[in-house]
Amino acid sequence: MIRAIIALGICSLLLLIAGCAFKxxxxxxxxxxxxxxxxxxxxxxxxxxxxxxxxxxxxxxxxxxxxxxxxxxxxxxxxxxxxxxxxxxxxxxxxxxxxxxxxxxxxxxxxxxxxxxxxxxxxxxxxxxxxxxxxxxxxxxxxxxxxxxxxxxxxxxxxxxxxxxxxxxxxxxxxxxxxxxxxxxxxxxxxxxxxxxxxxxxxxxxxxxxxxxxxxNPDESLLFMELLENAPPYNFRSKMGDTPIEIVAQKFKRHYSIETNNQKAPVIHVKIKIKGITEETSMPIYNDNWSQLERQIEEEEIPKYNKLLIKLQKNNIDPLGFGLLYRATHYKRTQDWEDWQSIYPNVKFEVDMKFSLRGTGLIK
Structure with a gap:
């Protein structure tokens, strides 16, 4: 009798269940x-x-x-x-x-x-x-x-x-x-x-x-993308004498480190390595001094990165995650974040760039 009542109750509940809701x-x-x-x-x-x-x-x-x-x-x-x-x-x-x-x-x-x-x-x-x-x-x-x-x-x-x-x-x-x-x-x-x-x-x-x-702007956005991650191949310009040269950067690597030994003058070190080849020029440069061109490109590009980093600092934004890097390497529970908030407005940026020209394309 009890089993019959239970079975009847289950059947009653099944009647209340809605049909399939699939559309x-x-x-x-x-x-x-x-x-x-x-x-x-x-x-x-x-x-x-x-x-x-x-x-x-x-x-x-x-x-x-x-x-x-x-x-x-x-x-x-x-x-x-x-x-x-x-x-x-x-x-x-x-x-x-x-x-x-x-x-x-x-x-x-x-x-x-x-x-x-x-x-x-x-x-x-x-x-x-x-x-x-x-x-x-x-x-x-x-x-x-x-x-x-x-x-x-x-x-x-x-x-x-x-x-x-x-x-x-x-x-x-x-x-x-x-x-x-x-x-x-x-x-x-x-x-x-x-x-x-x-x-x-x-x-x-x-x-x-x-x-x-x-x-x-587009130029700043490209620099930001480079500093944010390993950017895909991109072009930039330089000159050898009076002749413009278009170079494509095929490999880009960057590394950040934070130095806080001197609390009054903390430094963020930005190390950049770029390898590229010549993509466009109106003169043969295969037999020229590549080292001179490489040092010239480094001198031209470093100020651009510095200018962008200072612009981010002045606007009190940190999309590159320097603060997260500081917290990871200077862990002090909640104190590390408070320390970083006082450090970031006063930090100095030191950009070190190494550019290597790997070739001049198919034409020497």
Missing amino acids: DIDNRSFVFAIGIDKSNKEDMPYRVTLKVALPIQKIDPGKDNTQIFSQDSETISGAVRLIAAKLDKELDFGQTKIYMLGEGLAYESIKESLDWLSRKRDFQMEGYLALGRPSAESVLKLKPKSERYPGNALILSFGESGSQKALGLTEYLFDFYRRTTELGMDPYLPVIEVGSEVYIMNKAALLDKEKVKLIL
């Missing part, structure tokens, strides 16, 4: 890019833009296979819900790879938008994060003719999947979030601007823990 792919709208901007409305401060992929049967380069939806709201989540209400299919964020913050929003505060992006479980933390200029919406609305399928052109602009550009700075959502919470390391973002049917990516935006402090 077919035809009933989903796949979002591959999200843009968050500051609106011009006080009561609805956020403007959210979603770039949604349309189903296609064949690849047709240059054909518009996307839809753009923009919505103002009091909150970011509220804007997404209002956009979802306009669609006949469920929004699916499982394929979202691009997260973009508008310039106006980034100059004011990125805290709430970053919290939403990091907290929402639908999003991939390894997605790309960038700053859209003048707005995220304007960048997402661009439709390059070279685009083979939805989002292809924008996604290939990051990482190593597409062309390896010397100014192709990449930042991931997980790393950006880590930098906003880690003491001794500040965040940065690649800047994407709207060109004539192309994306322009040659600038870097540097932030403190809350907002953009400055945007570097």
Whole structure:
């Protein structure tokens, strides 16, 4: 009798269980890019833009296979819900790879938008994060003719999947979030601007823990990328006499160390090694004195690195992680961070560069 009652109770519970919640792919709208901007409305401060992929049967380069939806709201989540209400299919964020913050929003505060992006479980933390200029919406609305399928052109602009550009700075959502919470390391973002049917990516935006402090020009952005990581091949110019020479740097290595023996004059040592070859010149230099050219290049390049490092210091930002290096090598629990905050404004930079010319190309 007891067994019969238990069996009846189980059957009753099974009747309450809902059916399968799976939705077919035809009933989903796949979002591959999200843009968050500051609106011009006080009561609805956020403007959210979603770039949604349309189903296609064949690849047709240059054909518009996307839809753009923009919505103002009091909150970011509220804007997404209002956009979802306009669609006949469920929004699916499982394929979202691009997260973009508008310039106006980034100059004011990125805290709430970053919290939403990091907290929402639908999003991939390894997605790309960038700053859209003048707005995220304007960048997402661009439709390059070279685009083979939805989002292809924008996604290939990051990482190593597409062309390896010397100014192709990449930042991931997980790393950006880590930098906003880690003491001794500040965040940065690649800047994407709207060109004539192309994306322009040659600038870097540097932030403190809350907002953009400055945007570097293309030359400064290249130097920053070199100091940040091992940069891909890039070009720079010099002269031999009156003859211009274009050199491509094939290998780049850098090393940092912090010397605090003299507390009144702490020093950050930056050691750089570059190997390159001649790519363009109007005169034969194979039999010339390469050592003289190498020393000349070192004298020309060192002041550029010094100038950039001092600029970061004056703006009280540390995207290269000198503070984290100090904390790792001068561990004193919470005291190490307090010490670094007093050291960084007074630190001196000593850049030592070693350039080696490895060849002159196929023409001697």
